[in-house]
Amino acid sequence: MTLYTSTIVTPRRPARVWAKIGENTLYAIGLPVILVVLWGIWATVAPAKFFPSPAELIQAFVDTWIGPAFITDVLPSLARLAIGILISIVAGIGFGMLIGLNRWLRDLLEPMLEFFRAVPPPVLLPIAVVLMGPTDAMKIVVIVVGSVWPILLNTIEGVRSTDSIMTETARSFAVSRSQRLRFLVLPAASPRIMAGVRQSLSIALILMVISELGYSSSGLGFQIVYFQRNYLIAEMWSGILLLGLIGVLLATIFGFVERRVLRWYHGIKEVERA
Incomplete structure (x- = not known):
């Protein structure tokens, strides 16, 4: 029996659910559509060499990324990004749990953690x-070194904030250490852990591009710099657009996973708001 149990929430009516979905969709696409329309009007009234029209940008996007470049540049970048994020999550949660559960280890490592956290990863x-060398392993290491900190530090704080009364209650009922970790500590720390993962996703995407800017012969960062140096303005903007779409995709996947991992937590929040 878990110590953190799911909260039962009264299901919403179908019409209300669909209305909420429509409202969220409108909020999600309304502002981007307005901005694209304004951009198109501006490009028509006052055309500028360094700001292509939406039609030119879309054409450049299709010509540049829908083809061989997707295999040679986009997929390798995404692979490095995915590996870096996965290693950061595993290492951040693993070491964060270990440090958070051992006060002497936390006191020993805290000054060093604060020092390395303050060092900008691009340095x-x-x-x-x-x-x-300019290898894939180097790029992955750069991603991991920069994106592991939010997960690690949030995990430590999440473990430290576990309810002491529930911990003592579990001990008094002779709940094993492994069961306490699985059913008490990890669920209690999971909101902080997920907050750290959310921060790490954006950091990892930034570091993926930075690691490819001057030390690579392929990848999104390399291609964007190549377009900039050769004054291929529409193509350069198309690379930036692709990075934005990747960021939206990461946020969507994270939101899907978070809703399921923290189902009990969101259930409690809905009951509190009711």
Whole structure:
């Protein structure tokens, strides 16, 4: 029996659910549509060389990324991004649980963690290139080194904030350490962990691009710089657009996973708001 149980929430009526979905969809696409329309009007009234019209941008996007470039540049970047995020999540949660559960270890490592957290990850890029060369492993390491910190620190704080009364109650009922970790500590820390993962996704995407800017012969970052240096303005903007779409995709996937991992937490919040 879990110590954190799911909260039963009265299901909403279908009409209300569909109305909410329609409202959320309107909010999600309304502002982007308005901005695209204004951009198109501006490009028609006052055309500028460095700001292509939406039609030119879409055409450049299709010509550039819907084809061989998707295999040679986009997929390798996404693979490095996915591996970096996965390693960051596993390492951040694993070491965060270990440090959060051991006060002596937390006191020992806290000054060092604060020091390394304050070092901007892009500063370490030249060192990584010297040590590992301009390889895929180097790019993955840069992503991990920069994106692991929000997960690690949020996990530590989540573990530390576990309800002491529930912990003592579990001990008094002779609940094993592994069961306490699985059914008490991890669920209690999961809201903080998911907040750290959300932050890490955006950091990982940024570092993926940075690691490819000057130390790669392929990838999204490399291609964007190539377009910029050759004054291929529409193509450059299409790369930026693709990065934005990848960010939206990551946020959508994260939201899908978060709603299921924190179903009990959101259920409690809905009951409190009712």
